[in-house]
Amino acid sequence: MERSSAAVGAVRRLRTHPAQQQQQHPRPNQQQQQPPWRPGQEPDGLDGKKPAGSRGGGGARGLPLLPEARTALLLLLYLLALRGIAHLSLRRLVQPAERRPGEDFSAPRARTYLENITAIGPRAVGSPENEIFTVNYLLEQVKAIETQSSHVHTISVDIQRPTGTFSIDFLGGFTSYYDNITNVVVKLEPRTGAEHSVLSNCHFDSVPHTVGASDDAVSCSVMLEILHTLSKSPKPLQHAVIFLFNGAEESVLQASHGFITQHPWAKSVRAFINLEAAGVGGKELVFQTGPENPWLVQAYISAAKHPFGCVVAQEVFQSGIIPAETDFRIYRDFGNVPGIDLAFIENGYIYHTKYDTADRILTDSIQRAGDNILGVLKYLAESDKLAKSHEYRHGNVVFFDVFGMFVMSYPARVGSIMNYIVTAVAFLYLGRKTLQLRKRVSYLKELAIAFGFSVLSWLAVLIGVLIIAVFISLLGRSLFWYTHFHASVLLYGTAAVAGLILLHTLAKTFYYKNTSEQFLGELFFDVPVVFWSIMLALLTYLGHSSAFVSAIWIVFPLLTKLMTYKELKEKGATMKFLAVYLLGMFIPHVYSLYLNWIIFEMLIPILGRSGSEIPPDVIVAAFIVLATIFLSSYFLKFIYLAKSTKMSIITLATVSAVMFVLVCSGIFFPFSSDFANPRPKRIFLQHMSRRFHSLDGQLAKSDSGIWINGLDYGGISHITPHIPELNDSIRTKCEEGAPLCGFPWILPVDYLFKKNWYLPAPAITPKKPAHFQLLSKERTPSDSTKFTFEITGPSHMSVFLRPREGSTLSRWSLGDGTPLANNVGRDYFIYYTHGLQASPWRFWIEMKASEEPTKGMVTLSVVSQYLFEEDHNSPQLQALAERFPNWTFTSGWVSTYDQFIF
Template sequence: MEWGSESAAVRRHRVGGERREGPAAVPQPGREAPVPKPPVDACSGGARTRKRSAGGGGGGAGTGLSEARAALGLALYLLVLRALVQLSLQQLVLRGAAGRHGEFDAGQARDYLEHITSIGPRTTGSPENEIVTVRYLLEQIKLIEAQSNSLHRISVDVQRPTGSFSIDFLGGFTSYYDNITNVVVKLEPRDGAQHAVLANCHFDSVANSPGASDDAVSCAVMLEVLHVLSASSEPLHHAVIFLFNGAEENVLQASHGFITQHPWASLIRAFINLEAAGVGGKELVFQTGPENPWLVQAYVSAAKHPFASVVAQEVFQSGIIPSDTDFRIYRDFGNIPGIDLAFIENGYIYHTKYDTADRILTDSIQRAGDNILAVLKYLATSDMLPSSSEYRHGNMVFFDVLGLFVIAYPSRVGTIINCMVAMAVVLYLGKKLLQPKHKTDAYRRDFFCALGITLISWFMSLVTALILAVFVSLTGQSLSWYSHFYVSVCLYGTAALAKIILIHTLAKKFYYVNASDRYLGEVFFDTSLCVHCVSLTALTYRGLCSAFISAVWVAFPLLTKLCVHKDLKQHGARGKFIAFYLLGMFIPYLYALYLIWAVFEMFTPILGRSGSEIPPDVVLASILAGCTMILSSYFISFIYLAKSTRKTLLALTSVCAVTLLLVCSGAFFPYSSQPASPKPKRVFLQHVTRTFHGLDGNVTKRDSGIWINGFDYTGMSHITPHIPEINDTIRAHCEEDAPLCGFPWYLPVHFLIRKNWYLPAPEVSPGDPAHFRLVSKEQTPWDSVKLTFEATGPSHMSFYVRTHKGSTLSQWSLGNGTPVTSKGGDYFVFYSHGLQASAWRFWIEVQVLEERPEGMVTVAIAAHYLSGEDKKSSELDALREKFPDWTFPSAWVCTYSLFVF
């Protein structure tokens, strides 16, 4: 017998249920005999056909759960689970590895880190990056070589590649690099090796940031791993290549130069890429493969402190997160499988001046070093490495359990498990739904009505959260939770939960008037199980490895249900039932909270740099509503088992209302300058002189100003009170005939940031001015026009192209020869060079279908001065000084020139 299936008579004595007339219609104990009424539809108007029973019915009197105990018990349960998650996120205790032979020494790695970051920002092409950092790396590698064991041989090469490629990142663009720097070290057995595993980091940084976590700490870890491996008395079977690349922040240029041009690249059979999306914390394995499940097994077997998730892999590869790593280059251009790791905590200060060495715990370095050393050693002695391509068969399901260990199995095995779990639910529900009609009519109706009520409650909870988010955005209080995450929970989480409880309370009061509490608990548990089973089936059908989460959320609740239903039937919703029920839900809820922490740890900081077009409150409210739906799903039955929900609804509504009032009054300021945990607002300032040329080559327009971009939804609303001259009267206007609106975009993110400000300022005059000229114009035999250009200038330049009506860009000398458009239809080329680069010469070919008086193509070039004295101007420095301390204004000088041909 199942949960709440007391008798057929109970089913008959409920709203909309079947009725029997005459003497056989005997009332059940604790219920009033029903008054005969005309039959009503199962899902409509039932409230008017029944009177509330005295006990055990929908009114919640009698044997129901105490509301206070249920609410406090569930809150305490979730708090305990959250505490366990927080405990699992703590760093390991540093074990004093210094002096131990063969152990990773975090203290030595910290010395490397502090030396690298003391150099300051290291943009590609700057002396700090190309000379000072390279010299330091070579000095340390030489010292490591002097201390190495004679079993090993160390070779060092400094590569200066030139090349070009296209990438579909940020809507698509083409990249060109010239004479950038790679420092490559090969550690191999004394007799040499035919196969190698690659470890990759990058020592360059973005402008105006010391780049401690992104990615100096990874290079420091790799130096110490090189030291430990080279001094080891254990022989390696294969080579380990350490690539310290000097142009990753230029959108993955240096890794492309290495994998496509370096002679050692042909030896590589697998790689490990060390990255950062935050500052410190644990390093998460968030990409593996493609396919090659043996690499996941290698990590599982070797890593001392595992932290990995296939969920993170599928989220990252979906493109939701606006970021990319060298993993893509090795995968797409080298056809090599690998493992991608990144620090993810505290993304608020990623790519800012606060990304300093002192914010990275030594324990975090020790943890990363232990893992990288162990995995590299495992791969360098693996028999699978030489023939890694033979093991390319399917993906892996993998996830760590609170950082203690990793569970991994082939996705095809996961598919079998998922199908078995889904089949168990089908059998369980089928037994109830497919029995003879006279036994199941009431249950079948109740099940589908309960399913409808559940889905309606979820939909309304999402709508409620979104309405609040839109209202908050319209009042100008977006991101009020950015420095106070609990505000979002108190505002959107409580609203979503209150709406779910309210709808089920109304259903219980007005529709399920005379149904047994236990019976309703049974029905709503079954509907939640059904929803998760549908989710499991859909994810499995799509081939997503993340379906294992739904499998967990189906298997454990079903087993729990089968174990506790007898106790509920005999004794009701007493303490023993509650204890066993919560215990059975322990694993799915613990893991769900673990994943939810990771989601908010990654996405909350990203919402502060996602551009001016995406309302962050709407995104966060949607995520919180979704989490509320999931976490409440198996506790919906408690609403029907409880005597009342009045106090719970009152408490949730009060918290939501008070929080909304405080948010709308501006009580929660989004940003913070607290030294221990800053959460700054990001602003880009570009002091630019723009020159527009007409078809005849004459200057048609020339202006100069400071172009201002805020990287979040609030724009300059918080800045204007501090700097009154930055206001909506100086909003930038799009030059409709110019590519990318006629402004010097560093990267093609114009579709993310449409609100700009242009503050008039004197012209800039860099000491190394950029020059751009048309070298030749040729008519080809296939009736197209070939334009050859030459450009010289600073280490970073952007080239833009827009074809006119009647013309198309057919080919060019960049990338693979096929022009790639950015979002909006224009063409974007990102250029950078190291030291002593020659002039950049390239050509484009325009197919003219129709001669027009305005010409065939408009091109523009922007020169970005990111280092040295040329990056500064007195006006830029004066404006930057006016910004409050809770901002991070990243500033540089640039020039922009437009031409029509």
């Protein structure tokens, strides 16, 4: 296909050999063809033509191209250096510094608190360990601190036992009700009093079967030591500091709701710091701030000694990719208070397991957390802005740490202006080049073709690697990377790189075979400039503060272009050019790798407990391919500036193929029982008894057995060789018509765990069984039917509601009075906990029917969870748990399920 003119710019037509062009007859009235280039006019081949006489191994005027072996070696060393720098930055905890005894945070003393709290054992809500022993220990320590405090401060202590209810759109949406749970609230204030306060929050409860050293005993230990340090200060603070040791966070954020909505001190809170964990030790990451209130970020920047936080982590967390919430959500939504959310993120593999013990948390990790939180709390307690924090709520802020050394921040509105300026500069650069070359080559058209081909190559590589991931999942080798993460990089990463190099080599060989290599180098440098400019403009328009990453990928490459242009133009693609180019691209590459590693640090452990329905290999493969595309976007030009890519493609394809064979052979077992670095498989075992009642209240059917849930995509496939009776022959079936399929879910996560197993076992009768009764049924003036119920039972219970055909649930006594249905299904889920002492739980619902109901108006299920004490275990449950291999972590308890129709 011919271009519109035989004049100087037709790149595709230049595929014809110059000798053949001389034999062609000119068309009538056609002007005499100009030479490929004139003296002083782009003698470096940027007009798209490969000058006659140039050899296959050189660019314009025979300028050299990059030797494949040395180029590949240099790129490999460069990537390893990037990885090493990012790793060292993420693992560096504290810098040696001169400390002032008595004035600075003492990690050894905080460790003593930590060891004493974890020595109490697991601390589930409603257990004596949580409600009595831990509370008494905290009170003793606060009293001891008070005796050593200076005369300028006073310490007040209050034990709060709140009762309340709220609805939250977490896990599809559900409603929570709590009764007589526990908060230990400590206020440090100037002796003259203080009108305003800053809140520091931790939780001392834990999930069953773990002592919860990182989640969240270490945070409470840090807060005790901060209280000790601040109370001894000879200088009074301007504002009060409230330390909330909340005793019911693991029961879906209930204690924080009880404090912020009911405690009289909550009215004085103007800002908060929430201390959480998604891993065991390491650095504590600032992953949420605000809402808005950029002055809080500035307070962290000014006061934290070892800053570590990024708005990218905030946007990833708030996107819902990570299925988790913290007390930050409660203070923000129900208290309208701005704050900072911090969490330990390292080694999430053992989070919420028996391995989360005090000895796994480094003293340096405690020290850096204490230094940071003490500094920020003290800064806020002495800030004039705290008293009028709502007046400083003016937009979001862009913030990111630079390898843990310092934090950069600026208002998001300033960032938007900067981003649009960078986008404009990028398009001015492209526009100038287009105008310069318009008489010699249709550069804009060639750029569009190259951009389209690059996008297609990215999509092709992504689809190809995802097909590999799906095949591995279907083969039953999913999660091979859980203990061997490097294997996923060697499989998916090398496959992605090999695919990109192959596709662009084919384009170079067949489509661009008579085009100047230097022109192609320019062209495929500009392709990522266009890509990142589009990303920058789009993300900025959508209001994402993380758009600054795209700006980095434009600014530094353009500066690098200025540094390397002369070298490339005069001497060709030399190793010196490559070295200078890599040096100029160092910052965007190392920072992007740094961010990617933080995301993988949080994401990979979560994928080991993300349920049976989401193929985690697809997610890991997609993330690795996207990371590869981003990190290699400015490396594509080297494919066109290299003499050859044959050995690179063969080597990468071989590595990927070998890894594929090894993965398919099962050599990479996903889980590990190595005590020093465990990667356990998580299993829930519930010995349950179920009873289903008919509309007339009679028992229709009942059964009992051990209900088994594997928390990962592999289910129990790895368990069957060890316990043969656990196989797909005992897969559970959904009870049609029953809320949440008739199973005793502790949270409404049935949509994530559709594959579960049921092993028949003898019926169980708890010594403290739950009691449920209908107290009244009456018609209301609004033509509804009001049902009032009463329930007594263990500390953890749930109620599932499903309106029957022709009926709707209009009102109830829970939450804000408006029923919140789970948006994943059509059921209503009510989560209930209570402390040691609680009154019978009464609530009412109002049902409306479109016609006279003959089959009932609502199906209601009452679930009781016995998580501790004598009722929590059974001989059958214990015997089964002991048969599981040592690379598993089993959580077992007893449950009852009673279904009624009204």
